Amino acid sequence: MSGATGAGATAARVTELPMAKALNAGLRAAMAADDRVLLMGEDIGPLGGVFRITEGLQAEFGARRVLDTPLAESGIVGTAIGLAMRGFRPVCEIQFDGFIFPGFDQITSQLAKLTARHEGTLTLPIVIRVPYGGHIGAVEHHQESPEAYFAHTPGLRLVSPSTPNDAYWMIQEAIRSNDPVMFFEPKSRYWPKGTVDFDAPAAPLHASRVARAGTDVTLLGHGAMVSVLLQAADVAESEGTSAEVIDLRSLSPIDYQPILDSVHKTGRLVVASEAPGFVSIPSEIAATVTEKAFYSLEAPVLRVTGFDAPFPPARLESTYLPDVDRVLDAVDRALVY
Amino acid sequence: MSDDVPALQLLAPDGTFRARGASEEFVPYIEALDDEMLRAFYRDMSLTRAFDIEATNLQRQGEMALWVPSHGQEAAQVGSARAARPQDHLFPSYREHAAAMVRGVDPVDIIRMLRGLTHGGWNPAAHGNFHIYTLVIGSHALHATGYAMGILFDNELRATPARKSTGTKSSTKAVNASDDNEAVIAYFGDGATSQGDVAEAFVFAASYRTPQVFFVQNNHWAISVPVSVQSRTPLYLRGTGYGIPSVQIDGNDVLVSYAVSTKALTAARSGEGPQLIEALTYRMGAHTTSDDPTKYRSHEEHESWAKRDPITRYEKWLRSRGADDAFFAEIAAEAGDLAADIRRRTLALQDPVSDTIFDHVYSEPHPVMSEQKQWLTEYSESFGDAS
Numbered sequence: 001m002s003g004a005t006g007a008g009a010t011a012a013r014v015t016e017l018p019m020a021k022a023l024n025a026g027l028r029a030a031m032a033a034d035d036r037v038l039l040m041g042e043d044i045g046p047l048g049g050v051f052r053i054t055e056g057l058q059a060e061f062g063a064r065r066v067l068d069t070p071l072a073e074s075g076i077v078g079t080a081i082g083l084a085m086r087g088f089r090p091v092c093e094i095q096f097d098g099f100i101f102p103g104f105d106q107i108t109s110q111l112a113k114l115t116a117r118h119e120g121t122l123t124l125p126i127v128i129r130v131p132y133g134g135h136i137g138a139v140e141h142h143q144e145s146p147e148a149y150f151a152h153t154p155g156l157r158l159v160s161p162s163t164p165n166d167a168y169w170m171i172q173e174a175i176r177s178n179d180p181v182m183f184f185e186p187k188s189r190y191w192p193k194g195t196v197d198f199d200a201p202a203a204p205l206h207a208s209r210v211a212r213a214g215t216d217v218t219l220l221g222h223g224a225m226v227s228v229l230l231q232a233a234d235v236a237e238s239e240g241t242s243a244e245v246i247d248l249r250s251l252s253p254i255d256y257q258p259i260l261d262s263v264h265k266t267g268r269l270v271v272a273s274e275a276p277g278f279v280s281i282p283s284e285i286a287a288t289v290t291e292k293a294f295y296s297l298e299a300p301v302l303r304v305t306g307f308d309a310p311f312p313p314a315r316l317e318s319t320y321l322p323d324v325d326r327v328l329d330a331v332d333r334a335l336v337y
Numbered sequence: 338m339s340d341d342v343p344a345l346q347l348l349a350p351d352g353t354f355r356a357r358g359a360s361e362e363f364v365p366y367i368e369a370l371d372d373e374m375l376r377a378f379y380r381d382m383s384l385t386r387a388f389d390i391e392a393t394n395l396q397r398q399g400e401m402a403l404w405v406p407s408h409g410q411e412a413a414q415v416g417s418a419r420a421a422r423p424q425d426h427l428f429p430s431y432r433e434h435a436a437a438m439v440r441g442v443d444p445v446d447i448i449r450m451l452r453g454l455t456h457g458g459w460n461p462a463a464h465g466n467f468h469i470y471t472l473v474i475g476s477h478a479l480h481a482t483g484y485a486m487g488i489l490f491d492n493e494l495r496a497t498p499a500r501k502s503t504g505t506k507s508s509t510k511a512v513n514a515s516d517d518n519e520a521v522i523a524y525f526g527d528g529a530t531s532q533g534d535v536a537e538a539f540v541f542a543a544s545y546r547t548p549q550v551f552f553v554q555n556n557h558w559a560i561s562v563p564v565s566v567q568s569r570t571p572l573y574l575r576g577t578g579y580g581i582p583s584v585q586i587d588g589n590d591v592l593v594s595y596a597v598s599t600k601a602l603t604a605a606r607s608g609e610g611p612q613l614i615e616a617l618t619y620r621m622g623a624h625t626t627s628d629d630p631t632k633y634r635s636h637e638e639h640e641s642w643a644k645r646d647p648i649t650r651y652e653k654w655l656r657s658r659g660a661d662d663a664f665f666a667e668i669a670a671e672a673g674d675l676a677a678d679i680r681r682r683t684l685a686l687q688d689p690v691s692d693t694i695f696d697h698v699y700s701e702p703h704p705v706m707s708e709q710k711q712w713l714t715e716y717s718e719s720f721g722d723a724s
Contacts, residue, residue: 069541070537079480082480082481120700122461155698
């Protein structure tokens with residue numbers, strides 16, 4: 001474990017950072033710990049990426065460790081596969097969620113399957129960072145939540161941090177994984193600050209986490225959704241309802257035990273995500289929890305998601321995206337049973 | 338398309354050696370070869386032909402879902418694969434049986450994939466750095482390019498002080514000992530040149546000046562679609578457009594394939610960046626055993642290429658240099674033995690166990706794989722021995 005180098009030897013071991021800076025520190029720590037770690041993507045060099053996540057890293061590690069690639073997502077992922085075959089550990093930045101699809105074939109047909117195709121004689125330690133989700137008022141293709149496409153693909157691991165501390169630790173754990181990891185960064189959470197503990201032992205990469213304890217209903221989500229759920233829990237508390245909030249953290253595999261433990265206690269589960277709900281991660285969780293905790297449920301598992309329509313023009317995003325009120329509406333419906 | 342005259346050729350279809358014009362510079366590459374190597378080219382091509390015919394027969398007899406014939410393309414593959422050095426990495430498409438055998442792949446491992454026993458078949462690191470087949474057209478061109486980028490970066494890293502590393506690679510090779518430097522060959526066909534991944538591979542290779550050779554086997558047909566649908570210009574001009582030095586050769590001439598590949602690989606491993614070779618050849622058989630070439634191409638075209646057969650012309654040339662009946666009889670006997678051995682071992686292949694479904698999907702423990710593997714075991718056992 002060498003991630004603590006990000007804070008510097010004499011700096012405070014606990015500090016307030018926005019997620020963007022925490023990711024930058026995590027990447028720096030991973031690159032310092034292992035010179036096989038390469039960053040590759042569009043505009044990630046002198047510019048530091050469109051969200052500045054890689055700011056200063058090319059200056060520090062050089063143009064062969066932080067590659068400004070040609071503008072071609074399939075090319076980025078496909079050459080990362082070749083670099084990993086060579087023994088490198090590439091970390092690819094996809095500039096925006098909606099631009100991942102030109103690389104979809106390399107991710108799903110090649111990256112996800114090559115270890116099995118090689119019968120285990122090849123590992124592909126590649127991380128694909130994807131800034132995802134809405135709430136930033138951007139144009140089309142810049143606000144999407146494509147996680148479910150990749151969660152449906154065996155051979156990939158998917159994680160998504162909701163806090164700066166998780167972002168700092170999880171990016172390093174993802175880079176250390178010998179399997180491909182899709183790393184979904186909630187871009188609307190890049191800027192709010194949170195406490196980063198450079199000494200804290202990292203939670204396992206694929207563990208879900210109780211973010212707030214409660215007894216009446218369980219609220220579950222990942223990434224930017226977690227802060228909405230925590231706000232909803234505050235409001236619910238003022239109205240006399242005790243909500244437990246679980247931060248999923250890992251979308252594939254899903255760590256079900258904390259979820260089931262919570263449902264055994266509360267009997268009610270609301271699962272939220274920004275993505276359309278049809279064939280979604282909330283749908284999958286609803287089905288599994290129904291199978292595994294049927295006799296503990298006091299109400300159907302309810303989903304609060306984006307509508308089953310394309311992400312709308314930004315002036316409508318607050319209507320499209322699940323907010324505190326829609327979560328509370330689902331809580332009310334769950335409590336009726 | 339059958340009348341096109343390739344720019345570079347050393348061995349005419351009638352078996353005469355005649356280097357003219359731009360081809361003259363490649364004569365010394367052949368003069369440097371001894372008889373043993375020249376005869377090895379013939380052996381490689383003949384054994385592959387025998388393997389291919391036997392595998393086609395096995396498919397027709399129901400022993401494989403599919404076979405991908407290599408008949409007609411042996412010279413392009415043998416020349417280029419023989420030009421590669423042991424440290425080089427070769428990324429094939431799925432018809433490169435001759436190159437595979439040159440690099441030490443067991444032909445039965447190719448059959449295992451097409452028989453439905455595995456999606457791969459061999460470990461490249463233990464088989465001449467010959468990578469496994471890729472069935473999605475052109476995808477592997479990017480893997481080859483990424484690998485070549487890695488070679489380049491490693492060469493540069495070796496020239497600078499080492500930092501902490503997981504130590505997955507180490508080498509004491511000198512950066513400038515160009516014979517020892519590594520290079521990459523990416524094999525694909527005329528159809529693949531229409532794929533975006535191949536275009537992106539050209540872009541990345543040219544941008545980073547990777548040590549690699551794009552070896553395009555233009556066999557004139559992408560299943561039923563002629564090359565004229567893929568491109569209105571000769572394919573090697575595509576490479577030129579990306580800033581990649583590119584040439585066109587007679588792909589049925591093993592000598593020119595060897596000589597031009599050697600030159601291109603030397604340039605690549607010496608820091609001159611990527612190179613492209615378009616080898617004009619012809620797929621004498623079907624695309625796979627699932628299609629019928631008589632539905633989409635003419636008998637006359639097929640016959641015109643039969644007259645340009647790579648093995649026949651090379652045998653004539655070897656005979657002109659003194660190879661006798663005994664040599665050819667020896668190779669024919671070896672080819673017959675190989676075919677019989679392949680048949681015997683194919684029929685003895687065992688089906689994979691069901692654990693294969695779950696093992697190696699991930700390289701590290703994964704709860705879903707464990708749970709579903711366990712479930713399948715218990716489900717299977719629930720039927721008892723009587724099942």
